[in-house]
Every structure is written in structure tokens, then in C-alpha cells.
Amino acid sequence: MKAQTLYDKLWSSHVVREEEDGTCLIYIDRHLVHEVTSPQAFEGLRLAGRKPWRNHSIVATADHNTPTDHWDEGIKDPISRQQVETLDANIKAFGALAYFPFKDLRQGIVHVVGPENGATLPGMTVVCGDSHTSTHGAFGALAHGIGTSEVEHVMATQTLVAKQSKAMLVKVEGQLGRGVTAKDVALAIIGRIGTAGGTGYAVEFGGSAIRSLSMEGRMTLCNMAIEAGARAGMVAVDQTTIDYVKGRPFAPTGETWDRAVAYWRTLVSDEGAVFDNVVELKAEDIEPQVTWGTSPEQVVSIGARVPDPAGEADPVKKGSAERALQYMGLAADTPISQITIDKVFIGSCTNSRIEDLRAAAEIARGRTKAANVKLAMVVPGSGLVKAQAEAEGLDKIFIEAGFEWREPGCSMCLAMNADRLEPGERCASTSNRNFEGRQGQGGRTHLVSPEMAAAAAIAGHFVDVRTFA
Amino acid sequence: MKAFNQINGLVCPLDRANVDTDAIIPKQFLKSIKRSGFGPNLFDEWRYLDHGEPGMDNSTRPVNPEFVLNFPRFRGAEVLLARENFGCGSSREHAPWAIEDYGFRALIAPSFADIFFNNCFKNGLLPIVQPAEVVDQLFREAEQSEGYRLTIDLPSQTMVTPSGQSFPFEITAHRKHCLLNGLDEIGLTLAHADDIRAFEAGHQQRQPWLFV
Numbered sequence: 001m002k003a004q005t006l007y008d009k010l011w012s013s014h015v016v017r018e019e020e021d022g023t024c025l026i027y028i029d030r031h032l033v034h035e036v037t038s039p040q041a042f043e044g045l046r047l048a049g050r051k052p053w054r055n056h057s058i059v060a061t062a063d064h065n066t067p068t069d070h071w072d073e074g075i076k077d078p079i080s081r082q083q084v085e086t087l088d089a090n091i092k093a094f095g096a097l098a099y100f101p102f103k104d105l106r107q108g109i110v111h112v113v114g115p116e117n118g119a120t121l122p123g124m125t126v127v128c129g130d131s132h133t134s135t136h137g138a139f140g141a142l143a144h145g146i147g148t149s150e151v152e153h154v155m156a157t158q159t160l161v162a163k164q165s166k167a168m169l170v171k172v173e174g175q176l177g178r179g180v181t182a183k184d185v186a187l188a189i190i191g192r193i194g195t196a197g198g199t200g201y202a203v204e205f206g207g208s209a210i211r212s213l214s215m216e217g218r219m220t221l222c223n224m225a226i227e228a229g230a231r232a233g234m235v236a237v238d239q240t241t242i243d244y245v246k247g248r249p250f251a252p253t254g255e256t257w258d259r260a261v262a263y264w265r266t267l268v269s270d271e272g273a274v275f276d277n278v279v280e281l282k283a284e285d286i287e288p289q290v291t292w293g294t295s296p297e298q299v300v301s302i303g304a305r306v307p308d309p310a311g312e313a314d315p316v317k318k319g320s321a322e323r324a325l326q327y328m329g330l331a332a333d334t335p336i337s338q339i340t341i342d343k344v345f346i347g348s349c350t351n352s353r354i355e356d357l358r359a360a361a362e363i364a365r366g367r368t369k370a371a372n373v374k375l376a377m378v379v380p381g382s383g384l385v386k387a388q389a390e391a392e393g394l395d396k397i398f399i400e401a402g403f404e405w406r407e408p409g410c411s412m413c414l415a416m417n418a419d420r421l422e423p424g425e426r427c428a429s430t431s432n433r434n435f436e437g438r439q440g441q442g443g444r445t446h447l448v449s450p451e452m453a454a455a456a457a458i459a460g461h462f463v464d465v466r467t468f469a
Numbered sequence: 470m471k472a473f474n475q476i477n478g479l480v481c482p483l484d485r486a487n488v489d490t491d492a493i494i495p496k497q498f499l500k501s502i503k504r505s506g507f508g509p510n511l512f513d514e515w516r517y518l519d520h521g522e523p524g525m526d527n528s529t530r531p532v533n534p535e536f537v538l539n540f541p542r543f544r545g546a547e548v549l550l551a552r553e554n555f556g557c558g559s560s561r562e563h564a565p566w567a568i569e570d571y572g573f574r575a576l577i578a579p580s581f582a583d584i585f586f587n588n589c590f591k592n593g594l595l596p597i598v599q600p601a602e603v604v605d606q607l608f609r610e611a612e613q614s615e616g617y618r619l620t621i622d623l624p625s626q627t628m629v630t631p632s633g634q635s636f637p638f639e640i641t642a643h644r645k646h647c648l649l650n651g652l653d654e655i656g657l658t659l660a661h662a663d664d665i666r667a668f669e670a671g672h673q674q675r676q677p678w679l680f681v
Binding site for chain 1 (some may be wrong): 501582
């Protein structure tokens with residue numbers, strides 16, 4: 001039999017039928033649902049008199065609109081509140097395997113909640129009306145974002161209409177240096193291939209540096225696959241994957257567990273499997289990364305300077321760089337380490353898991369936020385992450401360093417709730433997008449790792465975390 | 470869904486690469502639980518000089534006269550001409566909803582982001598991929614000649630310039646069929662409900678842990 005990629009295996013094990021032009025019906029195992037992209041889909045079902053095909057495929061939570069402080073006061077913005085209450089009502093009417101509503105202990109960002117509850121398992125197809133669904137590919141699953149019409153389609157039919165993408169292997173060999181994280185690997189990859197480099201591909205991340213990442217790190221990496229243009233990112237199953245899944249609420253047990261593990265171990269690309277494209281990076285070459293522009297591909301190492309658009313040959317790229325510098329209020333050739341910041345955001349589906357908070361706390365421990373930093377906020381990815389962090393005393397470390405310790409949610413990654421940048425404010429952010437206006441109209445976002453964000457909060461400007469003892 | 474057959478539409482050139490979905494429809498408008506009414510807030514931060522919020526009367530807001538959509542000559546445009554990686558970023562279908570609600574029927578770019586591209590077809594919008602040189606030529610022509618229109622014919626998969634130059638474009642047979650007929654894809658899929666049930670039964674036997 002022909003050697004198969006991991007993606008081939010995940011794809012072929014879910015094809016219900018195929019048309020002559022290659023369009024397939026793909027069976028969907030897990031459907032994650034949140035309040036922003038689902039109301040129109042539920043309404044569509046209602047108008048057509050349809051029911052969910054298998055409501056036990058649905059795991060839902062409210063995350064985008066929920067506030068991160070004063071939970072006792074509820075959701076103050078009436079439009080945000082209506083959207084969250086609409087999800088409450090829809091889940092009540094249509095059913096789900098699990099629902100973690102606002103204020104529930106297990107509520108949180110949908111891409112944190114799924115894995116920590118064992119609702120994301122190797123070999124699954126996972127979809128959600130959210131582009132960062134690529135996160136779940138870290139488990140050797142085929143996971144990607146869909147639009148609201150497709151949310152409705154999956155609810156009504158348990159399938160998606162799709163064509164198989166091309167396969168890309170991004171291989172990172174070697175050992176990552178101290179202070180270099182999965183976030184830096186993700187940004188370095190995007191810096192190399194560009195935000196459209198993965199368009200049309202499903203990307204598998206491989207190589208010794210990837211295999212040595214924790215599940216949290218793999219989730220960070222796969223989360224950012226979409227920022228490289230790839231709908232789906234994935235990492236092959238190994239012992240790290242299996243150890244993480246074991247004992248989680250929706251993971252199998254007993255004999256079924258053994259059977260599942262035997263199958264999951266086959267979820268790797270075969271020796272000799274052919275990819276349509278292979279990109280290779282050396283782990284030793286990757287340094288802590290900081291974005292300087294308004295696209296994740298506009299990124300450099302901490303020791304570098306803001307690039308000069310004059311050196312860019314491609315006129316479209318040159319125009320984008322000039323526009324980005326103007327929006328960001330930066331001059332070409334400024335050393336990155338001289339850029340001062342106003343706010344720090346540690347959170348988002350990219351970097352809000354326990355390992356991220358531990359790493360940031362390690363930098364903040366015994367230090368104090370710089371006076372010019374107006375706000376340094378830490379937003380755990382879920383209620384369970386928050387509880388774990390508090391059990392370890394991380395909240396106290398942050399609070400003593402002058403950071404704010406908040407309730408879980410998407411928060412200032414996209415600023416749909418009250419957490420946002422004011423026009424002109426500059427933020428060191430562990431989130432995934434530095435687009436114009438993403439964290440608030442006129443806000444200026446620099447993407448970094450949790451360690452680099454914490455270090456910037458202490459220094460008041462970007463600083464090489466490796467120089468922190 | 471509105472069917473798409475042939476249009477002869479005014480072309481509006483938006484000369485920026487990597488236009489993301491946050492720019493197409495900013496997050497504050499995603500709080501709506503409806504799928505219509507997003508057109509007035511398409512490109513909100515570029516189009517208006519003030520900060521937009523849901524519920525505002527957009528007709529009284531100060532418009533940015535330098536933004537191409539506000540040029541009188543592009544009023545009523547149905548074809549949006551764009552640069553590479555259009556629609557990158559989030560999966561929000563509010564982006565194609567806003568574009569469609571504004572009045573666009575087709576988009577032309579050297580490349581589109583995958584999720585956005587796919588979302589267009591669910592809403593009667595036709596995204597067309599063309600080589601960069603063709604897009605460059607269309608930008609030049611659309612900017613130079615006022616009232617520049619393209620005839621886009623889905624049955625023959627061609628677009629024709631005012632001078633009669635014709636360019637072919639690709640589309641999968643499935644998408645073409647759905648667009649031409651304005652079909653509800655769920656209805657089409659449910660015609661294969663027996664196949665889905667049969668697959669599901671086998672899938673459950675092979676991986677019972679997926680069916681808790």
C-alpha cells in the first residue's frame with residue numbers, strides 16, 4: 001500500500017462519499033460551538049424545521065463576549081448579553097454532549113476547553129465556527145475553522161462538503177534554545193513562509209524540536225497554522241499525546257482505552273510518505289520573536305531592528321510595510337528592544353494554558369511591572385486553568401508584580417468584550433493577530449510569547465527574555 | 470441563496486494586500502444574531518472617520534472621502550477587485566455577509582484565504598482567482614477608465630473586459646452547480662442521508678469511543 005501522510009489517513013477515514021470532481025462529504029466527529037458564530041446556524045435549523053443530526057457531537061461554551069472581571073455584575077453590554085443568552089437558549093432547545101455556560105467552573109475559551117475535557121481526541125475530525133480550531137490538530141486530529149453556513153450544515157447533516165487539500169510538512173529539527181517557545185517557532189515559520197504560505201494546504205509539523213514540545217506547545221503551534229494561511233495544522237500522535245488525553249472526562253476508559261490507543265498510535269505519517277511541499281527550519285536558528293507590523297508575517301527576532309520598507313523589492317509588500325509602520329507609529333531601523341509599551345495581554349487560545357501562565361509567572365516572580373505600563377492583564381484560558389494556577393500560587397506572583405488576574409475568556413485577543421486598547425496604545429500580546437484594530441480601534445499589537453510579554457511588562461519595553469536571570 | 474448566472478458589473482479596485490476579516494467587518498458588529506444588515510458596516514474603520522458601533526445611524530456618520538468605496542464613481546459597484554490573500558484571518562461569515570449585503574456579487578484577486586473563499590460560495594458570491602498579471606491589468610484599467618465594467622459569465626466560466634478581452638476562470642463542478650441554481654447545500658447533502666447513516670454505523674464500530 002502507498003505510504004500515507006497523517007493527513008491522508010485522517011481524511012480517508014472520514015470520507016462518506018466522493019463526487020467526480022473530487023468534492024467529498026466528510027463525516028464530523030466533534031463540533032465545538034460558541035456564541036458568536038452559532039446563532040444564525042441554529043436559526044437556520046429552526047426555520048427549516050431541522051434537528052441536529054447527532055447533538056452529542058456538540059460541546060459548547062461562551063467565550064468571546066464574556067467579561068473578565070466583576071462576574072457578579074453579569075454581562076453589562078446588552079448586545080453581548082443577548083448573544084450569550086441566545087446560546088444558552090439554543091443549547092437548551094437543541095441539546096449537546098456538554099455545555100459550559102458563562103460562570104461555569106469549566107467555562108473558557110473553546111480551544112482550551114475542548115482538549116482539557118478530553119472532548120478533542122486523536123483521529124477525530126473537529127470543526128468550530130472559529131478559525132483557531134486548527135489548535136486541535138495538536139492531537140493528531142483533522143481540525144479546522146468553518147463559517148456559519150457550515151456550522152448549520154454540520155448540525156443538520158454531521159458532514160461537511162470539502163475537497164482534500166494539499167499536504168505540507170514543516171520540519172523543525174534540533175533543540176530550541178532557552179527562552180525560545182512554541183510561539184516563537186510559530187512566528188518564525190510564518191515569517192519564513194508568509195501569511196499565505198499555507199493557503200490550500202493542511203500542514204503537519206514534524207521534526208525533533210516539535211516532538212519535544214508539550215501538548216500545550218503543540219496547541220500553540222497548530223493554533224497559529226491559520227496565521228500561515230493553513231486551515232488545518234497537525235502533529236503526529238506519540239506518547240506525549242496519549243499521556244495528556246488519559247483520564248480526561250470524555251476520554252475512553254478500560255478496554256476501549258486500550259483499543260483507542262492502539263489505533264491512535266497509527267496516526268503518524270508513514271515512512272516515505274510524499275508531501276506536496278516541505279519547509280525546513282533549524283531549531284537553533286530560532287530566537288524570541290516580536291512582530292513589528294500589522295500582519296503576523298511582519299516579524300523579526302528580538303535583537304533586530306524594525307525593517308526599512310525601502311529595502312523591499314516587491315511593490316505590494318513594500319506598500320504594506322509602509323502602511324504598517326505608519327499605523328504602528330514606528331520608524332524604520334528602530335531597535336525592537338527600544339520600543340516601549342502601554343499594555344500587556346497574556347491570554348488567548350494561543351497562550352493561556354497552564355504552561356504559558358507558569359512560564360510568564362516565572363519571569364514576573366519577585367519583580368514589578370514598569371511604571372509606564374498602564375495595564376498588564378493575565379487572562380487564563382478556562383476556569384480549570386485558573387483554578388490550577390491559583391492552586392500553584394501563580395495568581396499571587398502576578399498580583400504582587402502589579403499584574404491583574406482576570407476571569408477566563410477570549411478577552412483582548414479580539415476585544416469583543418470590554419477589554420481593549422485605546423487608539424494609539426501599544427501592547428505586548430500573547431495572542432495571534434496583530435491586524436489593524438484587532439485589539440481595539442487604533443490599537444497597536446506586537447505578538448510575542450508569554451515569557452516575552454511578561455519580560456516586557458517588567459522592563460516597560462521589549463527585552464530579550466534570555467537576559468533575565 | 471441568490472443564484473448567480475451572469476452579471477455586467479461596475480468594478481471597484483481595492484489596492485491592498487492581505488485584507489483581513491477584521492478589516493472587512495470589525496468585531497463589534499459580530500454581536501448580531503442575524504445574518505443580514507452588515508452592508509453599511511463593510512470596511513467600517515476605513516470607510517468612516519468616527520468609531521462605529523452597532524445600532525448607530527450610519528447615514529449620518531462622517532465618511533472617509535479617501536477610501537475607494539466612497540468615491541462617487543464606484544457607487545453601485547458589484548465587482549470587488551482585490552490583491553493577494555484577500556479575506557485572511559478569522560472564519561467569520563459576517564465578512565461575506567457584509568460584502569454581499571453591500572451589493573457586491575463577485576470578487577477578483579490573485580489569491581483568497583481558504584475559509585473566506587469557501588464561505589463566499591454559501592452566500593451567492595463568486596470569488597475568482599486570476600494570475601497576478603491579469604489582476605494588475607484590471608487594476609490599471611479600472612483606475613484609468615471611469616465606469617469600467619466586467620461581464621462575468623458563470624456558465625462559460627469567463628470574464629470579459631469592455632474592450633472584449635476574455636479571461637477564463639476555474640470553479641469546481643459542485644460549486645458551479647450550487648451557485649447557478651442558488652441551491653441550499655443542506656438539502657443536497659440530506660439526499661445522501663442513507664450514505665451518511667451507513668458510514669456512521671461503520672465508524673461507530675471502528676471507533677466506538679467517538680460516540681459517547
